[in-house]
Amino acid sequence: SFPQQPDRSMERTIDSCPRLGPQRHSTLTEPAIFASETSCDCRAPxxxxxxxxxxxxxxxxxxxxxxxxGIFDLFHSGHARALMQAKNLFPNTYLIVGVCSDELTHKYKGFTVMTEHERYEALRHCRYVDEVLRDAPWTLTPEFLEKHKIDFVAHDDIPYSSAGSEDVYKHIKEAGMFVPTQRTEGISTSDLITRIVRDYDVYARRNLQRGYTAKELNVSYINEKKYRLQNQVDRMKEKVRTVEEKSKHFVYRVEEKSHDLIQKWEEKSREFIGNFLELFGPDGTWKQVFQERSGRMLSYALSPRESPCNSPPPSQGSAPTFSFLFSHFRSC
Structure with missing residues (x-):
């Protein structure tokens, strides 16, 4: 039998260049590589x-x-879709993603939720990324572009004002090296942070319940007590709700059993009444039995048995019997 070939449908293929140094071949099961001093050791112009x-x-x-x-803080689907567009701009694309450090980001944009190392690692595990460049510059210089042999820069087309410039990509656009991508509406790092700030009390209470300290959550002593009291109230509500649900279930079972008992009682009652009417009704068995017995008794009283032929006649002076009187009455 032929040996089974490995499934290579999920391979990450890094295109090789005859004029470049050796290229590492990796698959999608492996993260993207970190950029070295320059990943394009090209011996030709x-x-x-x-x-x-x-x-x-x-x-x-x-x-x-x-x-x-970019910053790529709280890496989300909007980031991934932008990188997907960048990867598919051309038939044969090698995508390098630069991630700015915490120092530059805090200086020009503000505080981040994730550290730079967490952001680096998040980018490495995106399937569209071939290489991650750490501590990326805030403004792209010609020297940086030449060093990393960059052909084009991909970003959304909205002017990005920062570091005293109305658009940090203006000179890239003027050089014809800018390729626009589309932003994904409804999702951004700012939106995610807004949701957290909006529901801060909910998340603080939940994390206190999970074992985080008030110091770790930057929660004051008063707020900590308030959140813990609210958690206790919620637990009590949940217990009451559980008891109510169990009570409703019990009442439902009792009603169901009662309905069954009433139905069975009605069936037995109908059966009892039917048997009673069959026995004691106008045409019941009891009336027929009573009529038959009454008829036999009356017949016996009206038609008694005749005296034997050899019975002696009644003696004179003795009182006449009932049979004698009745026979005499009939003859009259």
């Missing part, structure tokens, strides 16, 4: 491409290197 050329699938000897950067 890196020719500049136009978007039209890249969309036609040229050059044929190497993939188009696309760069997408």
């Amino acid at each position: 890196h020719e500049k491409l136009t978007i039209a050329q890249a969309r036609k699938g040229t050059p044929v000897d190497r993939p188009v290197r696309v760069y997408a950067d």
